[in-house]
Amino acid sequence: GQNIDQPTEMTATEGAIVQINCTYQTSGFNGLFWYQQHAGEAPTFLSYNVLDGLEEKGRFSSFLSRSKGYSYLLLKELQMKDSASYLCAVLDSNYQLIWGAGTKLIIKP
Amino acid sequence: GAVVSQHPSRVICKSGTSVKIECRSLDFQATTMFWYRQFPKQSLMLMATSNEGSKATYEQGVEKDKFLINHASLTLSTLTVTSAHPEDSSFYICSARGETRTSGGPLQETQYFGPGTRLLVL
Numbered sequence: 001g002q003n004i005d006q007p008t009e010m011t012a013t014e015g016a017i018v019q020i021n022c023t024y025q026t027s028g029f030n031g032l033f034w035y036q037q038h039a040g041e042a043p044t045f046l047s048y049n050v051l052d053g054l055e056e057k058g059r060f061s062s063f064l065s066r067s068k069g070y071s072y073l074l075l076k077e078l079q080m081k082d083s084a085s086y087l088c089a090v091l092d093s094n095y096q097l098i099w100g101a102g103t104k105l106i107i108k109p
Numbered sequence: 110g111a112v113v114s115q116h117p118s119r120v121i122c123k124s125g126t127s128v129k130i131e132c133r134s135l136d137f138q139a140t141t142m143f144w145y146r147q148f149p150k151q152s153l154m155l156m157a158t159s160n161e162g163s164k165a166t167y168e169q170g171v172e173k174d175k176f177l178i179n180h181a182s183l184t185l186s187t188l189t190v191t192s193a194h195p196e197d198s199s200f201y202i203c204s205a206r207g208e209t210r211t212s213g214g215p216l217q218e219t220q221y222f223g224p225g226t227r228l229l230v231l
Contacts, residue, residue, distance in 0.1 A: 035153070042145060042155040089222070096118055096224035097202065 002026045004100035006088050011106045012078055020073045020086050020103045028093020034062050034073045035087040037102070043087055046073065075105075083107045112136060112221065113205045119227040122193055129189045130226045132203030138183035139205035144176070147200045147225070159186055183207075193230045201226045 003025045012018040024032070031050040035043035049055060049064035049071060061074040075082055088100040112135040122128050132142060141160050145153035157173075159165035159180035167173045177189040186205075190197055206220040 042143075043153045045150060045152040048150050087222075094118060095227060097222065098224065099222040101219075101221075 002092065002098045004088055004090060004098055006086075006100040006103045008101065009104045009106065011108060012075075014078055014080060014107055014109050016078050017074065017076050018078060018105065020075070020088075020105065022071045022073070022088035022100055024069050024071070024088070024090045024098070024100075026090050026092045026098050029066060030091035030093065030095055032062075032064055032071050033087075033089045033091075033097075034071075035089065037085045037087060039084075046086075078107050080107050080109070113139075113203065113223040115201075115203055115223040115226050117226060118224065119229075121229045121231065124194050124230055125192055127189055127191045128193055128228060129187055130201055130203075130228075132186045132188070132205065132223055134184045134205040134207060134221070137205075137207045137209045139186070139207040140183065141206040142180055142186035143204040143206070143220075144178060144186075144188050145202045145204065147202055153202060156188075190228065193228070195230045198228055198230045201228060 006022045033048050034046040036046050037043040047062035049062050052064055054063045059076045064071045085102040085104050087102045090098045114133045116131045120128055143158050144156045146156055147153050155168050156171045157165040157167045157178050159178050161180050161183050165178035175191055180186040202225045203223040208216045209219050210216050
C-alpha cells in the first residue's frame with residue numbers, strides 16, 4: 001500500500017532550528033510537496049522537490065532523497081507564527097496526491 | 110486509518126458538459142468537508158466549506174451556481190462543475206474533517222485530504 005509517515009507533533013523554541021522528516025512508500029513518484037496549514041486556513045504551498053538535493057527558500061529548506069524515500073523540511077530562525085501543521089504530500093505515478101497526516105509544530109518562547 | 114477517497118481520479122470532458130466529483134470519508138464521519146482547487150506548485154485555494162445537511166459556504170469569487178456542492182451524508186460530499194469550460198481545468202482536492210481515534214487514544218478532530226481529481230476540459 002501507499003504510505004506517508006511524518007511525526008505527529010514537534011516542539012521547538014523561538015529562534016531555533018527544527019527539521020520535520022517525511023518518509024514515503026508510494027507507487028511511483030512525481031514529486032513531493034510541503035505545505036503549511038494554520039488552524040482554520042487552507043494549506044499554503046511551501047516547496048516542491050522532484051530531484052534529489054536541498055532547495056533553500058529563505059528560512060525554509062526542503063531536502064529529498066528518492067532512493068531513500070525520504071524528505072525533510074528545515075525551518076530556521078523559528079518565529080511564533082511558524083506554529084502550524086506541516087503537511088507532506090507525494091504525487092504518485094498516477095499524479096494522485098498521497099498525504100501525510102501532518103506534523104503539528106509548537107513554537108515556545 | 111482514516112482515509113479520504115475521490116472519484117474519479119481524472120476526467121476529460123467537452124466544454125459545456127457537467128462533471129461530478131465525489132469525495133468520501135472512509136472509517137470516520139466527516140462533519141465538515143472542504144473543496145480546494147490547486148494550480149501547479151501553488152497553494153490550495155479553498156473554494157467552499159460544507160457541513161452535513163446544510164448549504165455550502167462559498168469563498169469570495171467562487172460561483173456557487175457553477176460549482177454545486179452537496180453534502181448529503183456524513184461520509185459523502187459531491188462537487189459538480191456545471192457547464193465546464195477550459196479555464197475550469199485544474200486539480201480539485203477535497204478534505205474531510207471529523208473526529209477520529211488513534212489506537213488507544215482519545216477522540217480528536219482531524220482533517221484528512223483526498224488524492225485529488227484532475228479535470229481537463231477540452
